[in-house]
Amino acid sequence: MVRKVAKNMKGKYMKEITVEAKIENLDKVQSFIEEQLESIGCSMKTQLQVNVSVEELFVNIARYAYQDKVGEATVKLDYSQGDTILEITFVDEGVQYNPLKKEDPDVTLSAEERQIGGLGIFLVKKNMDDIKYEYKDGKNILSIKKKI
Secondary structure (H helix, E strand, O other), X not given: OEEEEEEOOXXXXXXXXXXXXXXXXXXXXXXHHXXXXXXXXXXXXXXXXXXXXXXXXXXXXXXXXXXXXXXXXXXXXXXXXXXXXXXXXXXXOOOOOOHHHOOOOOOOOOOOOOOOOOHHXXXXXXXXXXXXXXXXXXXXXXXXXXXX
């Protein structure tokens, strides 16, 4: 389900999509994000960086947030024309988990020497200008920002 939540005369808007947190819904989420990025004129480089980050974060929610149950994930996109800051927020009611507390992998080591996991969130940190996490009212809320 895609909703246009708000739009005002200054060109600020927020849109969101809520889907079951399943890997099969990644295409819906990515299509939603791509449509929004194209409508605001994002460069291809920015679109690629955002798409990689969105994929990583949504897949993590789908795989881990609800363990063996099925829950929902909401992806919100905020943008103000003229502001040049794009914000995408992921909300789920799964197990509380702050991926920002995980130590960054040592990318100077070979793949065989590195521990498994952590590379995806590391890429999100590198691709985005800001990333924040909070747990509030039983919800994981992770926001990423990108200057466009």
